[in-house]
Amino acid sequence: MIKSRLALCLLLVVLPAFEIVGQNAKEIALVIKVTGGAQIKSGADAWQPLVNGRRLNSGDIVKTEEGAFVAIAFTDDRSILKIRSKSQFQLEGERGELGIKKRLLMTIGQVWAKINPKGAGYRMVTPSGVAAVRGTEFYTIVDADAKMTVIGVTGAVSVFNKVDSVLVTPGKTGTVERGKAPLLTDTVDFVPWADDDETADSIDIEFQDANGVKKKLRLKYQK
Amino acid sequence: MAHKKNACIATLLFASLSLFAQESGIPSPPFLILTPEQDQILPPGEVLIAISVADVIDPASIVLYLNEREVTSSAVVSEYVLTFAAKNLARGAHRIVIAGKNRQGDQLPPLRGMFFIRSDEAPARPRPQFTGRVYAEGRYENICRQNESFAMTGAEFNGRYGELDVRGRVFLTSLEDGDAQPRHRFSLDIEHDLFRVQAGDIYPRYNDLIIWGKRVRGIGAGVNAGPFTLEAVFGQTQRPVEGAVDATTSLLRRGAYGQDLIGIRPSLNFRPVRFGVTLVKIRDDLDSIANGTSPSDNVVVGPDVLLSIDRGRIELRAQAAVSLLTHDTSVGAFSKDDIKDMFSAAVEVPIDPQKYEKILIVNDTTVPLNLKELTSVATAVNLKLHYYRNLLRLGYKMIGSDYFSLANSWLRKDIRGFYLSDRVRLLQNKLYLDFSMERYRDNFSRQGVKPAIDLNSATCAIAYYPGKGLPNVSMSFRSYNRNNGVTEIQLDSLTYGAIDTTDVREDSRQRDIHFQIGYQAPFFNASHYFVLGIIAAIKDDPYDASRLVGYYSQEMTSNVNMLSWSSTYPFPLRTTLSFSTNKNVLGGGASDFTYQSLSAFGEYKFWQNKLSTFGEIRLTQSNNTTWTEAIDVRRNLARLGAQIVLRAQQSVMLETCFITFSATGVASISAYTDTILRMRYEKLF
Incomplete structure (x- = not known):
């Protein structure tokens, strides 16, 4: 009797939730850049090559190959994700009245996220912990042992698991391993890479020196 | 144990849902x-x-x-x-x-x-960087058994060469006819930070009381020197088209004189203030055709000021202009003595107009006759305030009865009054409240026999767009009153000397109500949008019961009901089904017109949206009953078409449309079928 009530309750709660996700989970993000090999699996479809302009629905799985780079923009507030090679993640989101509530389920790889503070929120879920943000810029690395490393760039990131939580701020690194309390340390020896792709905010100026040799000057500017 | 399971599931559900439960x-x-x-x-x-x-x-x-x-x-x-x-x-x-x-x-x-x-x-070195398009379109049209077919082609380009922005346009049509005004269009526009040169068909916008978008075929130029800007235009607004006469030299068709325009506008821009003066002269070329009537000559001059402060949140625009127009220059310019003779030497003329005929030919058809009466003056002042979610606009305009600018000939004359409007955005731009009122007096100079008419209107509207899952609602109410102050039936002298009664009494009040509700409802894995619209209008005539025979009542009622259902499916199909009815009763029942229309439209795209096909069927029926006749009209339309996007940014569109028309109750109209076939090719660069 209790089991059947439980099942009914579950059905009543979960079914509408599925319905909402189905209706509001289309085109939550867009692939704005692909370099190298990357693939997507959408629903029951087979893996397909990921191309520029591809619309991403909630539940789509993306993996990047060696040397690949993928940039994704969320369609509600232009929050950006940049994913490096040899990464795999599943994108989830629900389009609500205040925007898309975003979630990235990452099993392995490296991602840079710049989340619009005016958006409806973003969570990054890994096997060892969760990073929750409202608006900030940070890097996340998930290694083969599911160890999650969060490096703060701007704003603050709440990194937590069942054991404890830490707040990662600029210059700090949060590390989480399965079943262990998150650790907070100073960031050392980390080279930011998000600006090194073609979408970086820079301009190249070519000029010739007195000997007619062409040289290139790269100016980076800050917004 | 069961409680523990419940708690566990509840925790899991909460944890899952809480991921989506952030605020703000x-x-x-x-x-x-x-x-x-x-x-x-x-x-x-x-x-x-x-x-x-x-x-x-x-x-x-x-x-x-x-x-x-x-x-x-x-x-x-x-x-x-x-x-x-x-x-x-x-x-x-x-x-x-x-x-x-x-x-x-x-x-x-x-x-x-x-x-x-x-x-x-x-x-x-600078390399040209151009984008553009070329297109060609042919239309076969058989309308009311008349062949109205035509073809057109054209090209547009837009680009940059070094520091120059360059734009060009050519439009050619088979409807071009030497016995009518030009229908071909062509233009070249070169712009630099310091200057601008235009040639061909150009549309200068200097001062909207004087010249605003009038086509001029000629040359335009502008120079920027710091805060000083000088703009000028020279060309033809009308080409000469010879009139037609019969053997007795009676005019069968009035010709059009070639009409030349010169415009100049110096301006100073000291932010936040910009000040300019516009001078425009237009003259019909008397020698351009042999058979025409009333060649005109027109000079208009006026200043304009723009004050824009607080990043455009406060904007004040003021314009003024004064005009001189000679309706008929064929008699030439009058001398000082001619004018004295005209006014029986009662006026003192300070200058000899004949000496200034290159500027304006002055004769007895020149208006205004007396500049001091200010009947040829126009002014307009507009204030915009954009604060606290309000967009408030306030304006006044006065156009004199003798104000004429041939470079802006569609300006309504002999009217003055003001308007006030405000739009308020509330609830994160989901709720819009609009209010506006206008008070104008038409024919305010009371020239001629027409009385002045007060035109007063007030509108209020509300629109609510709450977001997904809830219906969008908009409503508006408008009251419009025309009152000429005439309350009695008048005796009027007719041209042949007889006396007749006339009934020009007008104090009508019209009220319009509009209501629309739209609702987006996703079901069957598709997005559907339903719209229901109702418009009702009623016009009262207080003199309805006492109107003279031959003067129809101004009473009117009108009702429009519309329902549409648009669907977008997960596969590339889009459909729209709509139904509308309309009923109008005019002249206090003198005419009763009803109208129904049912239409279905569908669009399906193939090959990753490269091929788009569409079709529409629309069935229309109307009935018009008057005191003397009853006319039933049926009009059925079928439209089919496709557009294919080819390689290299090319596209081809083909559309066919058949309209069957049948009428009963009208001897002159029977049944016929209109046919329209349209084909268009376009290539982007």
């Missing part, structure tokens, strides 16, 4: 450019333009421009995103503009963006 955020703007970023500098190669589209937008209304060229047909428009892959973009700046309407059909403000393509090579 902002509602999505109508459009959001996802890529490129504003002012982003990109390497050469294909550029992905992606724009997020909020669900309040009607996808069918979206238009995308890249460098002033519409590229919507080459873009992929889906439910929430529009993407366009721009190829072969030249080095330099590129502009994006996206516009569209909401599902209520209101035009939304366009969103603009700019990005840059950098060069991987140092440019040795």
Whole structure:
């Protein structure tokens, strides 16, 4: 009797939730850049090559190959994700009245996220912990042992698991391993890479020196 | 144990749902450019333009421009995103503009963006960077058994050469006829930070009381020297078309004189104030044709001021103009003595007008006769305040009865009054409240026999767009009153000397009510949008019962009901089903007109939206009953078409339309079928 009530309750709660996700989970993000090999699996479809302009629905799985780079923009507030090679993640989101509530389920790889503070929120879920943000810029690395490393760039990131939580701020690194309390340390020896792709905010100026040799000057500017 | 399970499941559900349960955020703007970023500098190669589209937008209304060229047909428009892959973009700046309407059909403000393509090579010299399009279209049209077929072709380009922005346009049509005004169009526009040169068909906009968008075939130029700007235009607004006469030299068709225009506008721009003066002279060339009537001569001059402060939140515009018009120059310019003779030497004329006939030919057809009466003066003042979610507009205008600018001939004359309007945005731009009122007096100078008419209107409207899942509602009420102050039936002298009674009494009051509700309801895995609209209008005539025979009552009622159902499916199908009815009763029952229309439209896209096919059926029936006759008209329309996007940014569209028309109750109209066949080719560069 209790089991059947439980099942009914579950059905009543979960079914509408599925319905909402189905209706509001289309085109939550867009692939704005692909370099190298990357693939997507959408629903029951087979893996397909990921191309520029591809619309991403909630539940789509993306993996990047060696040397690949993928940039994704969320369609509600232009929050950006940049994913490096040899990464795999599943994108989830629900389009609500205040925007898309975003979630990235990452099993392995490296991602840079710049989340619009005016958006409806973003969570990054890994096997060892969760990073929750409202608006900030940070890097996340998930290694083969599911160890999650969060490096703060701007704003603050709440990194937590069942054991404890830490707040990662600029210059700090949060590390989480399965079943262990998150650790907070100073960031050392980390080279930011998000600006090194073609979408970086820079301009190249070519000029010739007195000997007619062409040289290139790269100016980076800050917004 | 059961409680523990319940608690566990509840915790899991909560944990899962809580991931989506954060607060705050902002509602999505109508459009959001996802890529490129504003002012982003990109390497050469294909550029992905992606724009997020909020669900309040009607996808069918979206238009995308890249460098002033519409590229919507080459873009992929889906439910929430529009993407366009721009190829072969030249080095330099590129502009994006996206516009569209909401599902209520209101035009939304366009969103603009700019990005840059950098060069991987140092440019040795300026290289042209052009985008453009060429097109050709042929239409076979058999309307009312008349062949109205025509063809047209054209090209447009837009680009940059070094520091020069260059735009060009050519439009050629088979309807061009030497016995009518030009229908071909061509223009070249070269713009630099310091100057601008235009040639061909140009449309100067200097002062909207004097010249605002009038076509001039000629040359235009502008020079910027710091805060000083000088603009000038010279050309022809009308080409000579000879009139036709019969053997007895009676005029069968009035000819059109060649009409020359010279315009000049110096202005000073000391932010936040800009001040300019516009002078325009237009004269019909008397020698350009042999058979014409009333060649005119016109001079208009006036200042304009713009004050814009607090980043445009406060904007004050003021314009004024005074005109002199000679209705008929064929008799030539009068001398000082001619004028004294005309006024029986009762006036003192300070100058001899004949000496200034190059500026204006003055004779007895010149208006105004007396400049001091200010009947040829026009003024307009507009104030805009944009504060605290309010957009408040206040304006006054006065156009004198003798004010004529042949460069803006559609300006309504002999009217003065003011308007006030306010739009308030509330609840995060979900609730809009509008209020406006106008008070004008038409024919205020009371020249001629017509009485002055007071035109008063007041409008209030409310619109609520609560967001997804809830219906959009808009309502408006408008009251409009015309009152000429005449309360009695009058005796009037007719031209042949007889006396007759006339009934020009007018004190009508019209009230319009509009209500519309729209609801988006996703079901069967498709998005559906339902709209119900009702418009009702009623006009009262207080003199209805006492109208003289032959003077129809001004009473009127009108009702329009509309229902539409638009669906967008997960596969590339879009459908719209609509039904509307209309009933009008005019003249206190003298005429009763009813109208019903049922239409079904569908569009299906194949091959990744490269091929778009569409079809429409519309059945229309109307009935018009008057005191003397009853006319039934049936009009059925079938439309089929397709557009295919080919390689190299080419597209071909083919559309056919058949309209069967039948009427009963009218001897002169029987039944016929209109046929329209349209084919269009377009290539973008």
